[in-house]
Amino acid sequence: MPITVAKIRLWIVGLVLVLVAVLAVFYVQFKIRARHFVSDLPGKLGLDIGQTSDSYTLSQTGKNGRTSFTLKASKAIQFKDGQHVTLRDVVITLYGAQGERNDRIAGKEFDYDQKTGVIVAQGAVQIDLQGAGTAGPVASESPAAAPVAVHVQTSGLSFNQKTQVAATSQYVEFSTPKAGGHSDGATYDVQKGLLVLDSKVELHSSRDGKPVILHASHAEYTHGSMQATLLNPVTDYEADHVSSDQAIVYFRKDGSAEHIDAQGHVHLATDGGQQMTSRVAKLLLDQKSQLRQADLSGGINFISTPAAGVVNPHEMHGNAVEGTALFGADGELRHAQARDAVSFVDQQRGLNGDPQGTATRELRASQVDIDFSQDAHGHAIADKVLALGERGGAATAVLHTIPTKGAAQNTTVKGDRLLATLKDGKAITDLHGTGHTSVLDISPSGATTLSTGDVLQATFSPSRNSASGGNSAPQTGHDAKQQTPTLAIGAGAGQIETFRQGGDVAMTQTPAPGSSGSPTRATAHQADYTASNQLLRLTGDPRVADGTTDLAAATIDFHRDTSVAYANGNVKATYLQSPAAEPKPGSGAAAESPGGFGGQGPTHIIANSAVLDQAHSEATFRGAARLWQGANSVAAPVIEIQKNPETLKAFGDASNPGSVFTVLANTSTAQRPADVSRVHSRQLLYTDANREALFTGSVSAEDPGGVVHCDQAQVFLTAATQAAGQKPATGNGAKENAPKDNGQSRLDRIVATGHIVLQQPHRRGTGEKLVYTSQDGKFVLTGTSSAPPHLYDQAHGNVSGEALIFNSQDDSVSVAGGQSKTVTDTRTAK
16 A cells, blocks of 8 residues: 555554543543552651642641641652652741740751651751740741741751751851851750750850850750850950850840850950959840849959050959959949959059059958949949958958159058048049058068057048159158157058048057167057148047157147157156166166156156157157156156256246246165255256256255255265165175165255355355255355355354354254354254
8 A cells, every 4th residue: 555645644643642642641640640649648657638739738746635846838749769758848837845836947848758757958948946935835837926036047957757856967047136146057956945056156246236246166045944055155245255164045035145154264354454264154134135243153363454555554463252243234344242262462563753663452351342433435443442351350451562762661451341442443542441450561671560440541642652752751660769659650651641540549660670679559549640741640548658658648649750749638758667777687776767867767747748859869848747756856837858868957938937846855874864855946957977957047945954045056866776675785895874765866965056045943044155965964055255154043143154064963053264263063952
């Protein structure tokens, strides 16, 4: 049969029809098989599927009957092996163990392994973790129904249907309402609500419009408890740097951080050069994530180093067992408290005008509280520092200055409570102490001054705080020659402007090691010191003693620059026996006290006021002054005592007119019994070197034998030969008639000159010179060639001669020389 074109065309048409029929059959069969696959898929997966057109919904119910998750996909493609299914446009909604939240996982394509129950994303994935407490059981699946706490973007995510764990080892980006960041790898456990960022975690946030960056080697976020755990976190804010071995961040429902617990090598470094470390730190934050409180424990160490180029830089370091810092609304530091074994040291390199000088301020206490304010640059500066001592200890502040020229200065202040006010966060302006306060000052020579009391108030001058030369006043106390007591309270510091200590004040100044002298001690109810005039004032029954002198008055003022002390009101001074003047054992000699009449025992002085000049070893007592040693005494408007040489001067002046009244006790001898001589004069000068008392100006001397008037009288005393209570010397050379002075000096000789008038009972003698010697008890009255001595006696009338001799032993008078050249006895009957 021939093949024609028409036949060929018919065959082609038939073949096309056959192919179309075959394709139709194949298509119908495929549709039928697809329906069978979709209908068989729920059984294979063990899931209930609600299906609308090409959209698929999968859900799983937990053991508690709650829906644990649902899955929606626009398409599901079964692979030939019957195990893997490709799901497209997938949204997985996770409800948690109790259905308490709506978390979302969304992606374009996922591969589902029916055997293992693992769903793996084949591209980018979005994860939204809902904020806690905003959704109930089986809450709305709409992502807009609840606020998002954490939004995550990643790839290569796998979700295990059985364990409800989503994980990826790929790069992860996440964000919160307050921050954002990234990590390498992440895991999310739906049942536990635990998000784990595996490594290289970095979080970005902001504070006051400035970036805050957090780095961590690992991070975990627990949804239910709203807390994140960070390993090796490091936070950078501007130039501030915070790090630790571990930190736990607790969040509020709105996603803001509420507080942070850091442990292990907690380290803080600020842009101001401050660094602080501790073992544990607990940080409380406000709604704006601003720091409100920081609690540090496990040992705190602090160091502050100055920036380069700072003039007179300060470096501070300190430590404590634990502490707390409080911050203001804007995150600025307001208050800090350090507790247990607190120590802070502030070192200044360079002083004003002295670049090589140094100053150190050290504070030790059981607790230290610091109030802060902000400077012009917003940096925290300390305003007030409160230090407390407890458990039997005291808060201690040490002020130490070493200038390149001048003496080093060291002052230690202690108290149960010390409150300091600072200027510019560094210089102390005033210091208030209560409870067992003390001030210890150490001079360059090693001499120390310690002052104790109940309360203390001191102010500091800024210029003195940084002065290079310190206090250039001459050293006082036993560093210089002195016999009157002194104290140099606060002197060595060179920083104290005013100083007040009250409540049973006690002060002690101890000489430098190896120097002569004994400690000086003072007591008073209050002590005040002013650096501008270097005046120390003691009030409230003040008393000062240095081992040789005891001084008391209503007020006592010490001028450190002149080494002069002023005592006013009810002045009482006692000069004691000097240790250097103690007699050698067995010598039979009596020790002498300064300021007396060569006798043994203390010398006492009272007056209205007194001036004690240490530099010149002088003391002046004014206003009803009275001095006595044993039975000897002097009363005068003014009494002056000088140590080198030892002299005593009594007189009246224009401001204190009056006369001098002196009482001299004459010890008993074999020739005469003990008696007392009373002398009135305008002035008295006693020199201890030759034991001579010179009376001048209308002198009147009275004893039991009579009264002598003259212009001037010289009285010579003998030294005491035995101490009080000591038995008289015996043996070879001992005289039976040795005076029984009991350690008291006695009258040896009197020489009176000028207009002599001698009055005795029933007698009156006149002349120009009268000499008395205690050894024989005789008075010798003489005159001049033109005016010989004259005696009027009631029994014998007038008697004259070259010399009239009065014998106190038998009360007789002998006349020597004259015209008759005879001796006349004018004895008066007793």
